[in-house]
Amino acid sequence: MHENDGQNSRPSPNGSGRIRDVAREAGVSTATVSRTFNRPDSVKHQTLERVFEAARKLNYIPDSAARAMGSKVSRRIGVLIPTIDDSIFTRFIGALQQRLSKDRYTLLVGVYDFDPEYEANELHSLIESGVDGVVLCGARRSNDLYELLQGRNIPFVNASIYSPESPYPSVGPDFRSAAKELTRYLLDFGHRKIGFIDLASDTNDRAALRLAGIVDALEPECLSLPNERHIERPLSFEDGRIGLRTLLEYTPDLTAVICGNDVFAIGALFEAKDLDISVPGELSIVGFDNLELSAQISPGLTTVNFPTAEMGARVAEKLLMTLMGKPTPHAIHIETNLIIRGSSGPYRGLSR
Amino acid sequence: MHENDGQNSRPSPNGSGRIRDVAREAGVSTATVSRTFNRPDSVKHQTLERVFEAARKLNYIPDSAARAMGSKVSRRIGVLIPTIDDSIFTRFIGALQQRLSKDRYTLLVGVYDFDPEYEANELHSLIESGVDGVVLCGARRSNDLYELLQGRNIPFVNASIYSPESPYPSVGPDFRSAAKELTRYLLDFGHRKIGFIDLASDTNDRAALRLAGIVDALEPECLSLPNERHIERPLSFEDGRIGLRTLLEYTPDLTAVICGNDVFAIGALFEAKDLDISVPGELSIVGFDNLELSAQISPGLTTVNFPTAEMGARVAEKLLMTLMGKPTPHAIHIETNLIIRGSSGPYRGLSR
DNA sequence: GATTATTATGTAAACGGTTACATTATGGTG
DNA sequence: CACCATAATGTAACCGTTTACATAATAATC
Structure with missing residues (x-):
């Protein structure tokens, strides 16, 4: 009963009415075709096959815009x-x-x-x-x-x-705790003059939390993070370099740098090398994120692994x-x- | 004449029929709203304002799926x-x-x-x-x-x-010419045993072209690229390291390595450092792409700038x-x- | 001010699917 | 085998836009 009527069964001039073509080819209604793709178990096995075959034959690709319209999803x-x-x-x-x-x-x-x-x-x-x-x-x-x-x-x-x-x-x-832990780690090594390079903390709460965590760790030691030891930069290797240079300018006796992410840290590492500062002998550099690169570089970068x-x-x-x-x-x-x-x-x- | 009829002018229960709401609010037809956004110069200035105001008031965001359906684009x-x-x-x-x-x-x-x-x-x-x-x-x-x-x-x-x-x-x-030029550059330095690390050339025509370009440069010198000096690896720093190790295993007297991209090259650079091979004294390493990193690292990476x-x-x-x-x-x-x-x-x- | 060209707007039919609901086929029971 | 429950399918309305075409408003011309 549902066979082609033979008179308007061309597979559509150039791609319109497409689910209808599949339906016609398979001899079923468009609803059945739709069900075939969306809830196959509500369709009889044999019909399923016919529809799949028709779809394959016509190279059917459903239109997700139409789907979205129809289904509200x-x-x-x-x-x-x-x-x-x-x-x-x-x-x-x-x-x-x-x-x-x-x-x-x-x-x-x-x-x-x-x-x-x-x-x-x-x-x-x-x-x-x-x-x-x-x-x-x-x-x-x-x-x-x-x-x-x-x-x-x-x-x-x-x-x-x-x-x-x-x-x-x-x-x-929990970046705050992580930053605190990382800072503690440096404090335990005897570092007292610590610098911090990160993204702008006013629009970036992760940066703000890292900052807070650092302060959390410093406070019990009666240490603080003065402005000139807190640099905010946009994100790039070059800005890591700039960050380190700026820190050293104001605090030549800096002994450790915490970077809000490994990109800054790796930049800082490059800069330290160019400035002939030995790492970690004279300066410790640590970061956040644990990029692939952080393990490859030498010295390897101490960092907080962030399993993204x-x-x-x-x-x-x-x-x-x-x-x-x-x-x-x-x-x-x-x-x-x-x-x-x-x-x-x-x-x-x-x-x- | 087109003002609200007051009895069904609630801005739609929870977000349906949306262009209609804007139309009703502005006292125009949906066609005019559509035109307002798509061909503003076909709408009278004053109407434009009314529609924009209505859209703003109702927080209208057009539905791109519906747009796609309607316009075929x-x-x-x-x-x-x-x-x-x-x-x-x-x-x-x-x-x-x-x-x-x-x-x-x-x-x-x-x-x-x-x-x-x-x-x-x-x-x-x-x-x-x-x-x-x-x-x-x-x-x-x-x-x-x-x-x-x-x-x-x-x-x-x-x-x-x-x-x-x-x-x-x-x-x-033109990767082929670029690779040829890069290879010539190495040949001019006297390098004769050159290795090549790249992606799989069977599915990647850029890799295949780089390979061809290298051969183009080698042939006039009666040199060739034997299998053991051509490594194909998936893409990562680590694979650059592996590539270099593998090359050196079969060709300990290698003097230069061409990498199909800077990721491999930087990996190879790291590996060379770990193996205590001086670059470029004992081994030259060159790449393709010119990543930001390639300029930052030291030694800086000789590479083919690819302005993507x-x-x-x-x-x-x-x-x-x-x-x-x-x-x-x-x-x-x-x-x-x-x-x-x-x-x-x-x-x-x-x-x- | 009537006539015509032009501009601005409205009307309603697509677009290609989904799905509530109606209908028909199938299978199980007493 | 009549009856009913269930499974499979079909019918048609609907989703939110766009746009061809029709109509209304405005401007230009004589």
């Missing part, structure tokens, strides 16, 4: 990252992607260059693309953005930060749960651990 | 890159993105890990997302993919390769032209240039 997740030039973030989105694709979700990436205004733009653009959920980095951002998401009922997760006290869900490390791949998987899972209406922990802690390599050691006196 | 471009872990590609997509956004196009990125099968999957997924155009890397891929694109009339550009003789449009450097940011802009422009139906050159050449730094020099004899 796009199966797309958006993620906003501050930069794509730090492999810590590419690892993260790689892991996100991988986990999401298992549930047939697709990832849309927006990059905002650490600029809150771009971040807002990119979020709008993600929403325009119809994402079902959003992943953000950190928690510090304009209230407007949170309201935008909540107003549209778009679930989201703040990644890269662990903030149980925040009203918003989060998955990430694991974080990506956890974030994805949390978001997927939320999308399925299942409850999830409000804040998930990602463990970091101190990795000690050759770039740090006891203070051994200056040769400068 | 998504204003999305897809790009397929082999990896996101090499900053040469992040620079590239950054530049692409930037140029495309000027024309209000959005970029969708797919990563295929140098695996042709993934590449096919990702291309399907891009098409499913309704991209208006596609950017690929290199030209060597299954015919099916080309047919898929052509069958659907989706314009595309092969980036990272300059192939005027290919039937497909391309924008990129420029390439991104050119690729974007070519694709945009094509989308507007304007003719473009079939193949565009991106200039590379040799950057000489400290990692290469005359052969000065072994201490091994």
